[in-house]
Amino acid sequence: MSPAISGSRPDVGVGGADEGGAMHSHHHPDTAPPAHAGGALKRLKRLLLLLCVAQLMVILDISAVNVAMPDMARSLGIAGGDLGWTITSYSLIFGSLLLLGGRAADLLGRRRMFLTGLGVFVVASLAAATAGSPAMLFSARAGQGLGAAMLSPAALSILMGTFREGTPRAHALAAWGAVGGAGAAVGVLVGGALTELVGWQAIFVVNLPIGLALGVAARRMIPADTAAPDWHGLDLRGAALASGSSAALVFALSQAADAGWTSAQTLGLGGSGLAGLAAFVAAERRTARPLLRLERLADRGVGGGLLLMLVAAAALFGTFLLVSLYLQDVLDAGPLTTGLAFLPLAVALGLGVHAGNHVLMHAGVRMPMAAGFAATAGGMVLLSGAGVGGSYLADVLPGMLVAGVGLGVVLVCVSVSVMTGAEDEETGMLSGLTTTGHEIGGTIGVAVLATIAAAPAGAASPAGLSLGLGDAFVAVAGMSAAAGVVALVVLPSAAILLPKLALAPRVAIH
Structure with a gap:
């Protein structure tokens, strides 16, 4: 294990070192008092909750802004052609700096990067809430992207360093996957509710108390990085x-x-x-x-998982975009109604993550991933039938539920595929790579699907737009079906992956 990061591991996980430096890889229930063991488990759960809430805050600020953009445009006088910068200024900085943020967590300290990223994100959120011009808002959103690029990979790296035993690690990654998927749907709901009931500024103001609470909790729950920052290694x-x-x-x-x-x-x-x-x-x-050990991409779980993460993120981000356009521009739903309409998708994603986590522990990731993409394709086919005279209950909800379960299965399988077998000194690197794939894939999906949706003649009208959206849903269905085939060919078999999943040292209870 790299000495540059050994001090960043919480003392309740990771089979840590004693005062003399000897490593523990034991888990003896008969030698640990039950009450002490129960206390350690509670600390682990609280730390997992802390990390997931931090990631949820990052995810919410991506999806919540989507439904608030019309109100932002009216309030700040943002021209139609510049409105996209509300999203782009965030995703541009976030997506481009994730690899550096992940590697910095390995070399400079996970706790240091987590707290620094959190601080930058909170300050930038305050700047966004008080922005008085488009330029100020775009600059603040770029600041949020910078903070998120430090915070997100550091949080995942801490998770990986804490939950090292096979089953606990898979459960922790499942919780992380649920936040990444269902959190986006919750963000649409929160964004719609805050925008309609309070104002778009509330989307950013809410980050202040949450961020401050996370900072206080993180300083108590995440042990300080004892190793000096290794700047020369960057x-x-x-x-x-x-x-x-x-x-x-x-x-x-x-x-x-x-x-x-x-x-x-x-x-x-x-x-x-x-x-x-x-x-x-x-x-x-x-x-x-x-910055990135390229030979790791030759690992079928890592390289194949990254490829499929691109597709999964494109399908996930694309679903939010297309369904939101249908609800608001075809069915004429308001921000709050649109947000509520996405709530079943959040539930479906959570159920998919739970099911995928259970199945992969016995079947590996290859078959569950293929099945998840097949379900996603089926849900998209159902959604493609939503026309100008459609309704939410008959034309949107069934396909949304089917696709949501499928995407939930895919998201947890991707995370386990890429991160299983990661060495301690490369968890930041691989977490940065995973999140980069998520952001780049989502950006590709939104760009391509927005173009397809706007392609038909008369796309400015509800009838024309519904035709374009139908074509875009069919495109996602085809992409998902192809990804399912790729999963069967590229990903490692259960016989190869499951032993790796079980090989990690067990969690030591001190």
Whole structure:
């Protein structure tokens, strides 16, 4: 284990070290007082709750803003062509800095990065709530993205360092996956309710008390990083290439629907982003301590899981976009009604995560992932039939529930696939990689599906838009079905993955 991060592990997990430095990998119920064991379990649960709430705060500020954008535009005078920057300014910084944030958690300290990211996020939220102009709002949203890029991978890295035994780790990753999926649906509900009942500023103000409470709890529950920050280990050249290339790709894709897929902007920035990633790969191969160990992508669980994360995120983000457009622009639902309409999706995602977590412990990730993508495809086919004369109960809810369960299964399987077998010194790196795939995949999905939805003639009318949305749902169905086949071919079998899942040292109770 790398000494650079050994001090960042909570003392209730990880089979930690004693005062003499000897490592424990034991779990002897007969030598530990039951009350002490129960107290340790409670501490673990409270820490998991802390980490999940922190991630939920990040997720909520992505999806909640979607339903509040019309009110923001009216309040701050944001022009129609600039409205997308409310989302892009956040996703651009967040998505491009995740790899650096994850590696920094490994080298500089998980607790340090968690608290620093939390502080930046809270301050930026206050700036967003008090913004008096579009430029101030966009700058504040970029600040939130910076904080999230430090906070999110550090939180997942702490989770991985704490829950090291096979079954507890899978359960913890399931909770994390549920937050990533269902949290987005809850965000739409919270965003709609706060916007309609209080005002769009409340979406950002609510982060202040939550963030302060998380900061106080984190200082008590996450032990201080005892090792000094290893600044020399940071691959700054790789970070610059990865961040710049990712930013170019995120920007090109997020603006493609407006600028055009064949425009000079989209092709130029997209091409430069891909060229930058090629340069990043070449540079990492010659770096002693790389930002990303490229050989890890050769692991079928890691490389295959990352590929399928791109598809899962595209389907998830795309579903929120398409259903929201149908509810608000075809059925003429308001922000609060739209938010309430997504509540069953949050429940379905949670059920899918729970089912997937149970099944993968016995069947691995290959078959559950394929089944999850098949269910997602079926749900999208049902949603594609929603027309201009449709209704929520008959045309939206059934497909939403089926797709939600499928996506829940997929999300937990992806997390377990990528993170299983991760060494202590690379949990930050792989968590950053996973979240990068989530953000890039979501950006691709939104850009492509928004273009498909707007393609039919007369898409500005409810009838024309409903046709475009139907085509977009069919596209998601086809993409999901193809991903299910890829899962069967690429992911490791249960015979390979399950022993890895059980190999991690058991949680020591002191």
